[in-house]
Amino acid sequence: MKDEALLLQNQLCFPLYACAKEIVKQYGPFLKEIGLTYTQYIVMLVLWEQKAMNVKALGERLYLDSGTLTPLLKKLEAEGFITRDRMAKDERNVQIALTAKAETLKKQALDIPAKISSCVKLSMQDAATLYRLLYQILEGLRT
């Protein structure tokens, strides 16, 4: 292994890391309008799809663990967007469900994806390629 491998420009991880941060930053102003952070937003995206699920399932879907999710979910609960309930059938599980207020929030969130798309200048083709490669890496690491 030669020194060149240590050049930042030769490392694929860095643009990935930087790009993720910069795009998340683009969400900032739009999400602030509806009172969410990016992580809270992707939690809500999953819940808007699934309606209800436990913390573990949410974590697997979002690649987050309870150390991140527990306080975040408590915050969303305090703000009235979700409910957190131990399940009777297995009390180790905490079921997360949406409130009516979450539906109102969803309406406010509807136009956010389009706003972000306009910030990220990629052709449909390039976006599809990027999407495919990222999921390919994620699947590869999943094991």
Added chain:
Amino acid sequence: MKDEALLLQNQLCFPLYACAKEIVKQYGPFLKEIGLTYTQYIVMLVLWEQKAMNVKALGERLYLDSGTLTPLLKKLEAEGFITRDRMAKDERNVQIALTAKAETLKKQALDIPAKISSCVKLSMQDAATLYRLLYQILEGLRT
């Protein structure tokens, strides 16, 4: 804008965010062996290239601000890898430079890129494409 836009699977940002986190996580065990975190590692990568630079230039290169860098650099200084000195010419600038210990560390870091490559299963072609698309986005956001 239809509801489908809010599906997590339709958002390019999420795989980017998740993929960056998961790959950084792959570095964890290797970096732990040499006593660095990922952010400390990329700071060292830049310094191994440049030898010396001020906090602002480092931040521009890494897309990090002083809120992140100042405490991190103080830690690297405390561990003896770098020095931090106000520049005489313009005392607003803090110059970061490497110590001899940093050169020893560099030798230990030499094989890390190869270890990561073997974790991320992408063809050379795909890696090049991904690299190009990520920098394309970063450049687009830079403005």
Added chain:
DNA sequence: TCAAATTAAATTGCATATAATTAAATAGGA
């Protein structure tokens, strides 16, 4: 010249993230 604007770091407050540990609940096997 010298006050105002700008710049570079540092600081503060808040929100993640992850590793490691703990606690409670459940499942599985002798």
Added chain:
DNA sequence: TCCTATTTAATTATATGCAATTTAATTTGA
């Protein structure tokens, strides 16, 4: 059944990240 292993959340400790503010130094322009 009862003991152990496993599972799920929560907690703790550490390290980022970023927005906003502050401080000190420098630059600019009337």
